[in-house]
Amino acid sequence: MEIGVSVVEGEAVVLGSDGATGTAQILGALASMLHDEAAEVVGEDLKALMVVAARSGGVIGRRPFDTRIASYVLNPTLEGHDLTALAERFLGTTLPTGPDATGARATAALRLRPVLERELEACEALSLFRDVEMPLLQILADMERRGMLVDVAMLAALSSEYAGKLAGMVEEIHALAGETFNIQSPPQLRTVLFEKLKLSTRGVRRGKTGLSTDVDVLRKLAKQHPLPALILEYRALAKLMSTYVDTLPGLVNPETGRVHTCFHQAVAATGRLSSSDPNLQNIPVRGEEGRRIRAAFTAPPGRCLVSADYSQIELRILAHLSGDSALVDAFRRNEDIHARTAAEVFGGLGGLTADKRRAAKAINFGIIYGMGPARLARELEIPHDEAVGYIAQYFSRYPGVRAYVGETVASARRLGYVQTLMNRRRYLPELGAQDGGARQFAERTAVNTPIQGSAADLIKVAMQRVDRRLRQDRLDAGMILQVHDELVFECAEEMADPVAAAVRAEMEGVAQLIVPLRVDVHSGRNWAEAH
DNA sequence: CTGGAAAGCGCC
DNA sequence: AAAGGGCGCTTTCCAG
Numbered sequence: 339m340e341i342g343v344s345v346v347e348g349e350a351v352v353l354g355s356d357g358a359t360g361t362a363q364i365l366g367a368l369a370s371m372l373h374d375e376a377a378e379v380v381g382e383d384l385k386a387l388m389v390v391a392a393r394s395g396g397v398i399g400r401r402p403f404d405t406r407i408a409s410y411v412l413n414p415t416l417e418g419h420d421l422t423a424l425a426e427r428f429l430g431t432t433l434p435t436g437p438d439a440t441g442a443r444a445t446a447a448l449r450l451r452p453v454l455e456r457e458l459e460a461c462e463a464l465s466l467f468r469d470v471e472m473p474l475l476q477i478l479a480d481m482e483r484r485g486m487l488v489d490v491a492m493l494a495a496l497s498s499e500y501a502g503k504l505a506g507m508v509e510e511i512h513a514l515a516g517e518t519f520n521i522q523s524p525p526q527l528r529t530v531l532f533e534k535l536k537l538s539t540r541g542v543r544r545g546k547t548g549l550s551t552d553v554d555v556l557r558k559l560a561k562q563h564p565l566p567a568l569i570l571e572y573r574a575l576a577k578l579m580s581t582y583v584d585t586l587p588g589l590v591n592p593e594t595g596r597v598h599t600c601f602h603q604a605v606a607a608t609g610r611l612s613s614s615d616p617n618l619q620n621i622p623v624r625g626e627e628g629r630r631i632r633a634a635f636t637a638p639p640g641r642c643l644v645s646a647d648y649s650q651i652e653l654r655i656l657a658h659l660s661g662d663s664a665l666v667d668a669f670r671r672n673e674d675i676h677a678r679t680a681a682e683v684f685g686g687l688g689g690l691t692a693d694k695r696r697a698a699k700a701i702n703f704g705i706i707y708g709m710g711p712a713r714l715a716r717e718l719e720i721p722h723d724e725a726v727g728y729i730a731q732y733f734s735r736y737p738g739v740r741a742y743v744g745e746t747v748a749s750a751r752r753l754g755y756v757q758t759l760m761n762r763r764r765y766l767p768e769l770g771a772q773d774g775g776a777r778q779f780a781e782r783t784a785v786n787t788p789i790q791g792s793a794a795d796l797i798k799v800a801m802q803r804v805d806r807r808l809r810q811d812r813l814d815a816g817m818i819l820q821v822h823d824e825l826v827f828e829c830a831e832e833m834a835d836p837v838a839a840a841v842r843a844e845m846e847g848v849a850q851l852i853v854p855l856r857v858d859v860h861s862g863r864n865w866a867e868a869h
Numbered sequence: 870c871t872g873g874a875a876a877g878c879g880c881c
Numbered sequence: 882a883a884a885g886g887g888c889g890c891t892t893t894c895c896a897g
Contacts (some may be wrong), residue, residue: 523893524876543883545876552877577878580891608887610881617889620880628879652881707885714885775882786886790881794887822881822887 342444343381350387353444372396381447382406382421388479402472405447408454410604411467419604421446428453466760470798477805478601484818485596490587492634500579507572514565527551537562582631589616608787609762609794619821633866642831642861645868646841647824649856650675651793652706658851662738669853682735683728701732706789708782743785750784758791796848803844813837834861
């Protein structure tokens with residue numbers, strides 16, 4: 339049996355191969371229909387359907403085909419991945435919309451499958467689609483359904499505490515400024531800093547509307563006046579308050595007492611997942627207050643959280659892709675990579691200082707992102723020519739990386755796209771742009787995307803391996819979160835050790851790169867402890 | 870009133 | 882020259 343599915347306005351419309359259409363409003367009926375594992379379900383946004391089906395014990399066939407994700411794998415940055423756009427692009431038909439058009443839309447989904455499959459085959463991405471992205475669909479649905487427990491009382495306590503602190507800071511800031519103004523308004527703040535207090539604007543960057551007041555600028559200004567530092571402190575706390583402390587409780591599902599984030603599988607240009615409502619991929623971790631918020635993400639009594647994150651996965655991928663002998667050597671010896679770069683760039687003499695390591699870390703990341711000397715100079719607060727020297731020294735010590743960067747950009751210009759380890763493709767038409775700025779941006783993207791995107795490939799495969807292993811071993815543990823290089827599980831407290839061992843083994847064994855993959859695993863009562 | 874741009878910032 | 886890659890969310894501010 340073949341079923342076309344179109345999810346319109348959150349309502350699943352099912353089309354049987356006999357052509358009969360119907361709106362499945364009763365979830366039980368839908369689930370039983372989909373319980374037929376022989377069914378081949380074709381449609382868009384199948385994850386929503388899987389969440390529904392899983393609730394009633396149903397499955398979505400053996401070989402689901404999601405048209406949106408197929409389109410995304412073919413060309414992630416294209417504007418429309420919806421059925422209407424795909425029908426236009428691949429079938430040359432204009433699809434009707436609305437409640438009466440569901441049958442036509444489901445039919446289009448069925449017709450699109452063979453077309454999209456041929457396209458995927460043509461760019462050798464069929465395996466990525468069929469063996470990685472489609473199996474991930476069910477895993478993400480399960481993760482969303484499980485959700486994560488949030489200690490709302492803890493957040494409420496933080497809220498009162500922060501409210502008091504913020505109120506005090508507002509008074510202090512207004513007193514220091516000599517007037518009351520909206521601290522959260524960059525234009526008003528700009529007036530206070532540069533017109534009223536007449537702070538020096540030397541070296542202050544400009545945005546589109548005038549002088550910037552962002553964190554870098556305020557840090558510089560802090561040397562002239564006590565106000566900027568206070569603003570920074572206020573902003574940090576206000577950010578935590580409005581984005582997390584006061585918002586998260588409202589996103590807790592009253593039936594489960596948990597937050598059920600939505601993972602998006604066809605959004606990020608590199609192949610990464612994204613997360614929303616709430617975004618659990620940007621929960622604070624740095625700083626004392628950040629960790630207090632993270633600690634509000636917990637496991638229920640008797641259970642605990644296990645977190646496993648890849649160590650330096652992007653730099654390891656750079657080592658693999660470039661084959662640079664020094665970089666490969668460093669990882670094979672399991673060295674501290676930032677210390678190694680510090681030694682290479684600054685010489686082994688004088689020993690490793692905290693400053694040197696911090697600088698080396700900035701350079702290591704800068705290379706991945708295609709950083710120029712100006713940015714490095716700003717970040718390290720050093721003269722521009724010194725930054726130029728460091729970058730030159732880096733490339734002379736890691737010549738394989740230099741060659742890789744050059745070859746990657748050249749190949750991208752020739753082909754018009756770059757690819758990841760699993761043939762995820764990203765087209766970069768801007769490489770041929772007249773506008774130098776746009777072209778350089780595309781060149782940085784050409785270098786970064788294979789690295790970031792390959793990391794995304796690997797962790798997606800890892801998710802599948804770990805999920806299968808946990809089921810095989812009958813471990814009472816469920817994956818609940820993915821944060822790009824980290825997986826989080828909830829499990830029975832006494833199972834933490836075997837879960838950790840299984841997770842580590844599956845993650846480290848996900849692929850044989852020319853350097854080993856390393857995973858750090860921790861467990862705890864809450865996410866801060868487990869990190 | 871809503872929508873969107875801009876600025877800013879949390880994470881990897 | 883305006884900058885390192887990728888996201889999502891908040892607030893402000895202004896236009897419709």
